[in-house]
Amino acid sequence: MKKETPTSAEARHIALLKDAAWIDRAFAFADGYKQFLDASKTEREATNYARQALEKHGFRAFRFGDALKAGDKIYFENRHKSLVAAVIGTAPVSEGIRLLAAHIDSPRLDLKPNPLYEDNELALLKTHYYGGIKKYQWTTIPLALHGVLMLADGRKVEVSVGEDEADPVFYIDDLLPHLAQDQMKRSPADLIKGEELNVVVGSLPLASDDDSVKQPVKAKVLQLLQEKTGMVERDFLSSELEIVPAFKAKDVGLDRALIGAYGQDDRVCAYPALQALLAQQQPRHTVAVVLTDKEEIGSVGNSGLQSAYFRYFVAEIAETLGSNERTVLLASKCLSADVNAAFDPTFASVSEKMNASYIHRGVVLTKYTGARGKSGASDANAEFVAEVQHALDQADIPWQTGELGRVDLGGGGTVAGYLANLGMEVLDAGVPVLSMHAPYELTSKLDVYASYLAFDRFLKL
Ligand code: MN
Ligand code: MN
Secondary structure, three states, rough: OOOOOOOOHHEEEHOOOOOOOHHHHHHHHHHHHHHHHHOOHHHHHHHHHHHHHHHOOEEEEOOOOOOOOOOOOOOOOOOOOEEEEEEEEEEHHHHHEEEEEEEEOOEEEEEEEEHHHHHEEEEEEEEEEEOOOOOHHOOOOOEEEEEEEEEOOOOOEEEEOOOOOOOOOEEEEOOOOOOOOOOOOHHHOOOOOOHHEEEEEEOOOOOOOOOOOOHHHHHHHHHHHHEEEEEHHHHHOOOEEEEEEEEOOOOOOOOOOOOEEEEEHHHHHHHHHHHHHHOOOOOOOEEEEEEEEEEHHHHOOOOOOOOOOOOOOOOOOHHHHHOOOHHHHOOEEEEEEEEEEEEEHHHHHHHHHHHHOOOOEEEEEOOEEEEEOOEEEOOOOOHHHHHHHHHHOOOOOOOEEEOOOOOOOOOOOOOOOHHOOOOOEEEEEEOOOOOOOOEEEEEHHHHHHHHHHHHHHOOOO
16 A cells, blocks of 8 residues: 555645645635625626736737737627636647636526516515525525616616615515414425515605505605616616625634635636636646636526537637637646535535535545436546646645535536537536525635636646
């Protein structure tokens, strides 16, 4: 038997937990991450943030047909909800690109196309939940409203209410325990039903002597909306308005080593991936990051990774640099940067301890995802897993492995499969999360930093 060396993956995270300088660097990195979280609660806001950061670092908007050469820093924004950015390498593009793929949409409540009504002198908004949520978790917490309105006169109005200290917030009520006997007999999935996720948006009537106003509280809300945005009721139909938790990102625990925030799946990978790309000066291979939308509902639509937008981008740079899409894609390597479920001591039975990921143990390499007999899995090739493992080991970056829970208990997927379908090598790698998909999720500063280091190292493969 080979003796364990201090650089083995197991020993590395234990050594780093005692390394004050390393912990300091991780904490400093987390400060930037928390700012990103507060500024990026929707896919559109995350795209905006990324574009601004890229432009500050010398990236320019790429138009199909533009000439390209080594060292060029470009980005391609897609529908304001997803974005690909790249630095052109010195090596021929036919040697493939090194890609980090993360998603920037998170579970939330979308407003219905016709959402506003009045019921017993309260004005409420109907919602339709997006992604996998435990519906009861979204009641009785402060909520914010984010999104865009497209008005009849062609104006586009950006909306964000509930984030500023001076802003009001919104609220979904739940029954008091005193009267919840019947509710508590419902199955947990129906404890709060989809049609009960109604958001309180107003309670005062319109100040008017006109008795013909049938729904004065709703009318008052519409008046306030018109004053603030110029919208009328039918403009809801041409809007994308999302209800998200109004919480700010905070340090959690007396030692401040954890981060609590909304939307960390998967912005906890999007941020380190973006930072890793921004740090590349002149890479040998062309490096890229895709921040994509709609992962939480199956990567559908023209902003999700099942659409061709990413492939078109690769085809365009491949042809411009004298190669072609199929050659480049087959030679490319990708980390699908998404979260995994961290071992939870309170709910230990859902994990198989030898193959669970743990808080503070570093970036999680997830060889395959899927459910039951690996159904729907993207299963990374052993050769590629080895290449990534060895690179992380050589750079002393803490990593661990993890499956999403026990066999046959549930499962999940990422964008890995859609990228693997294009012919590239793909491995899932990301940050372990506690309370994934809850309105407030928990991650480790050390794992976020380890993921950044891992992503940076991967782009140099
Ligand atoms: Mn995810
Ligand atoms: Mn998710």
